[in-house]
Amino acid sequence: MFQFELKNGKRIKISGNFKVDIDDYGDLILIQDSLKRESVNNFLKKIDDKLNEDFYSTKIAISNEKTKSISYEELQKKKEYENQIFIKFQDFIDTWATNFGIENTEQPDRVELLRDIMPFDGKKIMDFIDFHGGLTNGVLQVVDQNNFENHTEFRKYCRLIAENITQVSSIICPPLATKLEYPFKP
Secondary structure, three states, X not given: OEEEEOOOOOEEEEOOOEEEEEOOOOOEEEEEOOOOOOOHHHHHHHHHHHHHHHHOOOOOOOOOOOOOOOOHHHHHHHHHHHHHHHHHXXXXXXXXXXXXXXXXXXXXXXXXXXXXXXXXXXXXXXXXHHHOOOHHHHHHHHOOHHHOOOHHHHHHHHHHHHHHXXXXXXXXXXXXXXXXXXXXXX
């Protein structure tokens, strides 16, 4: 019996009567003794061809839509909107994070904050969160990391803020509450 493993991880076992020879390039050549059976080399070639057809074929989706050019003005508008949503979200988080997690200090009315900001700037806040892939990731973008001793503390703090926003907004603004990422590693 002869057994080997292909590069793609599949194993091949060949049993029977055959001779092993080495060609000038150092490749193994299996020569079968019986003329009634297909030669081992032909058998291996068929297996290799089959694996190549299935394993290495790549399918590329090509769109038939024409490419759309974008003007400089449109690009500027998009950049300005990105700056606006960053500023609105940063103001929202700055207010939310005021004395966050510090007991016996005056806390902002976070419910009132949501009621005030979501009717007017809710789309901008939701767009910022969607752009960054979730509420925690959005908070990570606007909180200053220099205020923390290490990166893990920074991420835990941002996650706590995002979780708190989710809890409060679950009643006031349910769409915002759905933006918290699961799972999240600090």
